[in-house]
Amino acid sequence: MLVLPLDIAEAIIRELLARKDKATVKSLSLVRSSFTPVCQRYLLSNIIISCSKAEGSRRYQRSSDATLKLLRSSPHLISSIRSLSVLDSGSSWTQLDPALLDILESLTDLSCFIWKAASNSSRPTYWRELPQPLQDSIRATIRRPSVTSLFLHFADLTDLLNTTINISPSLTYLGLRGTGFSKIALELTRPSIIPSFGEMSSRLFVTACKLEWIEDEKMCFGWITAILPNLSLERLQKLAVFRSSLHSKLPELPWGALLYHESVRSNLEELWFDMISTNGPPVDTMSLDRLPSLKRLGLSMGLSRVFDANWDLVLGLSKFFENANATGITHLILCFSFSSTSLVLDPLKVPWGSLDAAVAAIPTLRWVGVQFVDCRREPTGIIPPKTKIMLPMLTERVILHWSTSRVEFPQI
Structure with a gap:
């Protein structure tokens, strides 16, 4: 055979x-x-534990019971489990589940732990609603040296972040999600340059940070104070801020203080952020000259309402680059999306001249990526005809890349 x-x-x-x-x-x-x-x-490398209503009953059925039964009958399988996901359905986890406690205690080789809402319509549990033994068990799990990836989603992270959190020294990804859609995603690296001695052996350095729908300052900065001294911003190179309006001045925004933090601004190389305003970013919102290491800048612009034929957004962008002191930028991405059903899309009628001149004047610029997406029906990428006529100065000066899919910075 x-x-x-x-x-x-x-x-x-x-x-x-x-x-x-x-x-x-x-x-x-x-x-x-x-x-x-x-x-x-x-x-069995990835186990998912959920909790659903028993048919015709108010009682919840937990898959943790079946999972624990399997592990006890076949203990050799425990070493195969690398990822554990707990799906949260609101009040279903407010009662102590001994089976889940035993599972968390048994899985000593986990590399990934996830606690998240079962669906977009599910109300996640408040951390304070979890029974104390379960809180202690989760804290013990996330500080195990084998854990490299961690994602926690609770209705309110304040209760979790009010006390210092000890995290795994091997962590490479940390995701936190709280009230509403607020979400923080971090890429981490272990010490490689600074000698590892004493407390330094457990320090993790944030190399990339992604903020989404940040609604309050506590959500944005609570994780810093709670997880210190485990985390450091000294090596933060990439910062992305998505779905955040720029209607107010930068210091008033939840993430503004992070952008200009003394340990961040001298090392930040890549910055991405959304602009909800159709008038472009206020000129005094960002001071790029305060970010001396910034090389790559990405701007994502969503146009959701009718505006006049002068395309205020493009004119606002032109003014922004004329005053932003972007003298060190080498790579630039501009993403435009259209969602208003009454918007007439004709890119050739847009006054691109001022934007073309303002961006082309950046002395260090080498590469520009541009994307158009029409979201009025199905999101569809568009490459306008006669692109050289739209941005002639940039076409002559730099590599101009048009794309119908998400634009990424080229690998360096």
Whole structure:
């Protein structure tokens, strides 16, 4: 009988799981006894625990009970589990679940722990609503050295961040989500230049930070004070701020203080942010000359209402670059999206001349990416005809890249 080499069997299983074909992998585990442990290792690498209403009853059915039963009957499977996701359905986790506590205690080799709402319509639990033993168990889980990825979503992060959090020294990704859609995502790196001695051995450096729908200052800065001294902003190179209006001055915005933090501004190399205003960014909102290391700037602009034929947004952008002192920018991305059903889209009628001249005047600029997306029906990328006529000065001076999909900065 032909025996399939283990590496080929694993390649087949990985391909099936990449296609989300778990049913076939489950069938393969029954074909031959030698296949069973291989299939189980891949099938059980990611465990999801949920809580749903029992049919015709007010009682909740927790998949944690079935999971714990499986682990107790087959303890050899515990080492295969690398990721645990707990789906939160509001009040379903306010009662102590002994099975979940036992599972968290057993999975000592987890590399990823996720607590998130079961769906967009689910109300996530408040941290203070969790029973104290469960809070303690979660804190113990997220500080284990094996954990490299962590995502926590609670209705209010304030209760969690009011006390110092000890996190895994191996963490490379940290995601926090709180009230509404507020979300913070961090990419981390372990110490590599600063000698590791004493407390320094456990310090993690934030290299990239992404902020979305930040609604209040506590949400934005609570995680810094709560997780210090584990985290440091000294090596923050990339900052992205999405879905944040620029109607007020920068110091008044929740993330403004982070942008100009003394340990951030001298090292920040890449900045992305959305502009909701159709008039472009206020000239006094950003002082790019206060970011001496900034090389890559991305601006994403959503046009959601009718505006006049002068295209105030483009004129506002022109004024911004005329006054922004963007003398160190080498790469620039401009993304335009249209969502107003009454908006007549004709890019060739836009007064691009002033923007073309203002951007082309940046002495260090080498590359510019431009994207148009029409979101009025299905999001569709558009490349306007005669692009050289729209931005002639930029066409002559730099590499001008037009795209119908999301524009990314080229790899350096």
